[in-house]
Amino acid sequence: MTKPVDILFKPFEHGNIAVPNRIVMAPMTRSFSPGHAPNDDVVAYYRRRAAAGVGLILSEGVSPNATTATGTPNVPNLVFDEAKAGWRKVADAVKAAGGKMGLQIWHEGPYRNAKASEHPDVPSWSASGFKVPGKQIAEPMTSAEIEIAISEFVDAIVATKELGFYCAEIHGAHSYLIDSFFWRETNLRDDSWGGAWEGRTRMAAEIISRARAAVGADFPILIRLSQWKQQDFNALAAETPAELEKWLTPLVEAGVDGFHLSQRRFWEPTFGPDVAGVGGDAHLNFAGWAKKITGKPSISVGSVGLSGEFTAIYGPGGESTPASLDALVDRMEAGEFDLIAVGRALLQDPEWALKIREGRTDELMTFTKDALATLS
Ligand SMILES: Cc1cc2nc3c(=O)[nH]c(=O)nc-3n(C[C@H](O)[C@H](O)[C@H](O)COP(=O)(O)O)c2cc1C
Numbered sequence: 001m002t003k004p005v006d007i008l009f010k011p012f013e014h015g016n017i018a019v020p021n022r023i024v025m026a027p028m029t030r031s032f033s034p035g036h037a038p039n040d041d042v043v044a045y046y047r048r049r050a051a052a053g054v055g056l057i058l059s060e061g062v063s064p065n066a067t068t069a070t071g072t073p074n075v076p077n078l079v080f081d082e083a084k085a086g087w088r089k090v091a092d093a094v095k096a097a098g099g100k101m102g103l104q105i106w107h108e109g110p111y112r113n114a115k116a117s118e119h120p121d122v123p124s125w126s127a128s129g130f131k132v133p134g135k136q137i138a139e140p141m142t143s144a145e146i147e148i149a150i151s152e153f154v155d156a157i158v159a160t161k162e163l164g165f166y167c168a169e170i171h172g173a174h175s176y177l178i179d180s181f182f183w184r185e186t187n188l189r190d191d192s193w194g195g196a197w198e199g200r201t202r203m204a205a206e207i208i209s210r211a212r213a214a215v216g217a218d219f220p221i222l223i224r225l226s227q228w229k230q231q232d233f234n235a236l237a238a239e240t241p242a243e244l245e246k247w248l249t250p251l252v253e254a255g256v257d258g259f260h261l262s263q264r265r266f267w268e269p270t271f272g273p274d275v276a277g278v279g280g281d282a283h284l285n286f287a288g289w290a291k292k293i294t295g296k297p298s299i300s301v302g303s304v305g306l307s308g309e310f311t312a313i314y315g316p317g318g319e320s321t322p323a324s325l326d327a328l329v330d331r332m333e334a335g336e337f338d339l340i341a342v343g344r345a346l347l348q349d350p351e352w353a354l355k356i357r358e359g360r361t362d363e364l365m366t367f368t369k370d371a372l373a374t375l376s
Contacts, residue, residue, distance in 0.1 A: 002361065005325060007332045009357055012055075012339060014297045016257055017167070017220050019100060019339070021055035022332065023353045024260075026301050026343035027104040027169065027224070029060045032375045033076035036066065038086035042076070043093050045375045048350035050099025053357060056339070057099060058169050058222075058260075059090075061106025064156035068125050068149075069106070069177075071113030078103065078156045084163060091164035102167035102222065103160045105153055109177025110137060110186075111230065125149060126180040127187035127194065132231045146193055149177065150206050157211040161219050168219070170207060173226035173262045178204050182247065183229065183237050197246035205254035212255035222299070223251060226262035227270065227286060233311075236270075241277040244270075245293050258297035260341065261286035264309040266302040267327050287337035301341035304328055305352070306367055310343060313369055320344065322364035325356070347371055 009021045032042055049057055063069035063077040070077070077083050087103065094101040110126035125145060129138040141149070153170065160168040172178040180186045181203045187194045193202055204223065211221055225247075229235045238244035248259065263270075263286050270289050273282035284292065287300035303309045306320035328340060344367040345352045355363050 002324065003326045003329045005329060005356055007329055008325075008340070012297070014258075014338070016218050017297050019055040021053070021353075022339050023053075023055045023356075024299055024301075024339050024341040025049050025054045025057040025346050026341035027058040027060055027106075027171070028343055028347055029072065029075060029106075030372075030375060031072060031074040033074050033083070033086070035082060036063070036075065036077040036080055037082035038076045038090055040089070041375045042086065043089045045350075046090050046101065047093040047097050049346060049353075050094040050097035050101065052351045053353040054099060054346065055353075056166070057094060057101040058341070059101065059103045061171055062087075062103045062156070064105050064107055064152040067119045067122050068112065069152075070108050071115070071117035071124075072108070073116060078105070078159050084159065087165075088163045095164065100166040102165050102169050102220070103156075104169040104171050104224070105156045105160070106171040107149065107153070107177035109175075109180050111176055125177055127200075128180075128189055130180070130186040130188070131175075132229075133185040140189060143191070143193075146203060150203060150210065153207040154210045154214060157207075157221065158214050161215045166220070167222060167257075168211070169222040169224055169260060170204065171224050172204050173224045174228075175230040178207075179226070179229070179237075182225075183235075185235075197243070198250060201247060201250040205250045208251060208254035208256050220257040221255065222258045222260055223256050224260040224262055225286075225290075228263070233264065239271075240275055241271065241281075241289060241293065244289055248290060248294050252294050252296060256296070258299065259287070259290040259294065260299040260301070261290050261337075263300070263302045264311065266300045266304060266331070266340070268302075284336060285331075288331075291337055297339065298337045299339040299341050300331075300337040301343065304340055304342045305345040305356070305364070313344070313367075313372070318369040320367040322361070322366065344371070350376070
């Protein structure tokens with residue numbers, strides 16, 4: 001049985017966030033920006049999704065500096081004049097198509113491939129030099145480097161606003177720079193940037209509060225978080241709801257407007273039923289817990305409309321066929337979370353949201369790895 005999908009197309013408004021429907025395009029790195037500058041193909045790629053009814057587009061990860069932030073060729077930055085000019089065209093095109101869009105600011109930290117970068121001799125940054133627990137690849141960041149990283153994030157958020165985007169998202173997930181500070185297993189610092197949650201959240205909180213002071217109250221600042229780490233999908237950075245509260249509260253106090261909670265399958269609960277403090281909420285996913293704890297708008301994600309999860313694309317096959325949205329509709333109608341991000345289904349098919357809205361389910365497409373090879 002297929003349920004009506006009206007809830008997905010209800011406008012959403014909370015605080016400074018107002019979007020015409022609940023569908024968010026998930027940030028997806030595409031590496032199609034030669035010289036780190038998005039070109040006209042990138043402009044057309046985002047314009048197509050805006051024109052076909054996505055409520056909010058979040059860009060692929062964008063680097064806040066041209067040295068330590070990425071080792072991935074053709075990843076766009078927000079530093080070079082040409083890159084800024086390209087992003088301005090994207091912002092204009094999405095607006096002209098009636099859409100709303102934010103840039104995701106992404107510092108790869110310890111996961112940067114230094115050898116593939118233009119600066120192979122510059123050490124990669126992270127809280128304590130760990131890429132995974134027990135594997136030190138560099139020296140811990142100095143306090144001066146932490147200050148530079150914070151200013152670069154703030155500058156990128158300010159540039160995002162100046163270029164005409166609707167919002168900015170800080171990439172604080174998936175083991176990258178900011179996440180290396182959050183997780184106790186990779187942040188072994190004994191200064192004010194480490195230790196308990198207050199220290200481990202300080203870098204993100206500083207970015208948020210300084211950016212807030214610079215962009216004003218109206219410009220939405222989101223942060224993406226994940227419990228999982230790249231080498232361990234079962235990791236729990238926060239093991240209990242009480243710990244999650246200690247993670248999120250400093251970010252709320254710093255002035256964040258919404259949370260984007262990354263998981264591979266949106267229907268999976270975050271905490272087991274026997275975990276202290278879970279009580280009758282054992283069904284809640286990560287976005288559900290963030291909304292319950294903070295009351296802030298929350299975005300969920302993970303295998304929406306597809307049969308398999310996203311890391312499978314790096315293994316053999318990597319295909320995912322269209323799947324029912326019934327379970328998603330149930331959770332959204334219950335108000336568990338507010339918005340839903342869609343990755344591969346929208347990468348494969350710019351018209352995915354329109355087809356869902358119009359009930360054209362027989363036209364939904366299978367996701368195949370081939371979709372990664374072009375920017376259509
Ligand atoms: C090709 C590709 C690139 C991605 N790049 C990013 C990225 O730059 N930033 C990010 O936060 N997540 C990234 N992700 C994760 C997606 O945002 C999303 O969380 C994931 O694909 C799950 O959603 P889906 O099951 O709807 O595809 C990427 C995923 C894919 C498939």
